[in-house]
Amino acid sequence: MGTFFRRLTLFALVPFAVAIITLLAADGRTDPYYLRFTTPRQSSLILGSSRPAQGIRPQVLDSVLRAHGKEVRSFNYGFALGYSNYGGSYLNSILRKLDPKATDGVFVLAVDPWGVADTHSPGSKAPGKAGGSFIATMKCVNMDPNIEYLLTVYDQPLLSILFPDRNSPGGRMLLHEDGWLEVEVPMLPAEVEKRTQAKLKEYRTQRLPGAAISPVRTSYLALTIDTLQKHGTVLLVRLPVDPRMLALEDSFAPHFNKLMKAVASSKGVEYLDFSEEGSSWAYTDGNHLTPESGAGVTAVIAEHLAKVMDGTQQ
């Protein structure tokens, strides 16, 4: 038995060393979510789907607020539709990420009709060893390196962390330490239009049929607001999208703004709506803001937040 264990240990030394190096090498290029699970608990969060994940930049938010004398260190904890729709799983994950001692945090909750709707979501069959449910199943969201994520959720071969494929779609994404997901795609008008058409088709054919605002998800949104209000200032934001995407949303949720205003009003929080400004900003695919437009929108949000925090916005 001793001989066996000696040999096994000797043999395992190299793989063990490589495994350690691999786990330590995981970074913002590893995948679009990993780094969000490696930081400590946070006191200020940006929440929602991939729209805020790519469109709201914590660094910009913090610097604008700092210019107003507010010391905030925000963290983008938005994921994607199908993963981070408002609901019990997402709320539990938020609670795991949130510093329970935080009292003066800032919470930007990005909302759109898809995030509080029941839809057929392609995300639920998305890749990942845990399927689309990793938000619900992940127990450790503040561990670096996050072994649970890399071994149970990360759906690429482990060694691709050391040998990443820069030409793959994932290779054009960089997740920053503050949780902002930067997507680098060609921005020639023809390319953008092609991606926009593809995105519109995906939403029209896969998400729209049968889509309807869910009272359960809406009540979870309200519960999320309730929960976060104990830890600081909450702001609801509807981010801008291409007008054609907005038309799709209006086709199944024409009264969404009214609903959000009612939710915000009942909870005593502000609702900032960019939906009428769709043409004023640029998108990578009609759905997600470009990094530059994201910075612009974030600056507007931050200015608004500063006023809310000063109590001058009613």
Added chain:
Amino acid sequence: MLFNTLEFALFYPLVFVLYWFVTRRSLRLQNIMLLVASYYFYGRWDWRFMFLLIFSTFLDYFSGLQIHRAGTRAAKRAWLIASVGINLGFLGCFKYYNFFASSFADMVGAFGFESDPIFLTVILPVGISFYTFHGLSYVFDIYYDRIKPTTDPVDYALFVGFFPLLVAGPIERATHLLPQIQRPRQFDVARAVDGCRQVLWGVFKKVVIADNAAEVVNSIFEGSATASGSTLLFGAVLFAFQIYGDFSGYSDIALGTARLLGIELLQNFSFPYFSRDIAEFWRRWHISLSSWFRDYVYIPLGGSRGGTWMKVRNTSIIFLVSGFWHGANWTFVAWGALHALFFLPLLLSGTNRSNMSIVAQNRMLPNLRELMGMVTTFLCVVLAWVFFRAEDLHHATGYLGGIFSSSLFSAPVGIPLQLLMLIGFFLLIEWGGRHGTYGLQVIGLSWPRPLRWVLYYGVLFLVFRFTGRSEEFIYFQF
């Protein structure tokens, strides 16, 4: 619990330590610990179906004792029929009821009658086909006086529920496994190292070959209506590698993990794609199932005794039943029927046992005749796999029709070069290791240890570098 999960990676070392260090001094304690671990392993999938497993175990244990104690042949037969009837009743209920109900509705519908069959909404308990056959082999062997029943329910429960083989085989025999459970096991370094090697090779087959092939196969089979003939053929060939990598990979992991515990399981695969005819293929593919049907169905039916008609009848029954065992779908029956068609000419011409030795024995390469035999056999097997993989008969015939179209001679679309290279490496190791019981077993044994370890590190590197998207083991559904 799946072999290729983090959970199993934590579960197995714990079992290993408890087995060899904590419970080693007491065989009974060791067996109880293994039984508890096995039930935990099974219960992690769905604990409710553990009751079915326990009931099936108790039924066969009790039936075995009663068959042995019965004073007359008629009484023994009555207990056997009761046991077989209840076992097959459960299997039929969970696995085949909906199939028969819908087939009956279709049949009466064809005569203009309407029927509204009641369907069961229960999922198929994983491993039911395997543990049912374990139990049946036990009562049959007692009935035919090949063994005496065990009086220890723990030993018997462990024979049925031993976790490495519980959900996807190999289908063990009481004559082979039970004696190993009943006697103390000794740790043997060479066997343990061999077990580790077999696990490594099994994991490679599953996560590199099968899981990577699955992605391409799924896409080709789903889009088969518009794919070219060459692409469809490519998809069918890849499925052959997927199912072999998946199932034989599982078997290798099962055999390896059992060997680390000092228990030898039956060999389930022996390089089937190097077979020179279909008869040889069936001596090398899913050996534990083929031999089960041979011993408990074919021979009791009369085997190859009697005239030509009897041989044809019995062989056809075996292949059809074997197909049906895999699932409640006409595609599996068609798969079995096609293999019967391939097999019968060999049986009738008396050449079904002409390739008994290892191909190219004591040579590095096969001769032209052997090569032609291997290619022809592989292509026959590939065409039959189309039925196995297809959603229904319409899909399968459409798929085969698509292969045999003029576009067969066009270039296939979406060839993944990386996967082809991995399959090339896999075939190279399998060919080089065909004298052993699994690919990696004998390769490099005469090399200096550092060089041999480089080979193992290489396989390990491929496992972690080219892991495919995780797919459940195909044979779990059977």
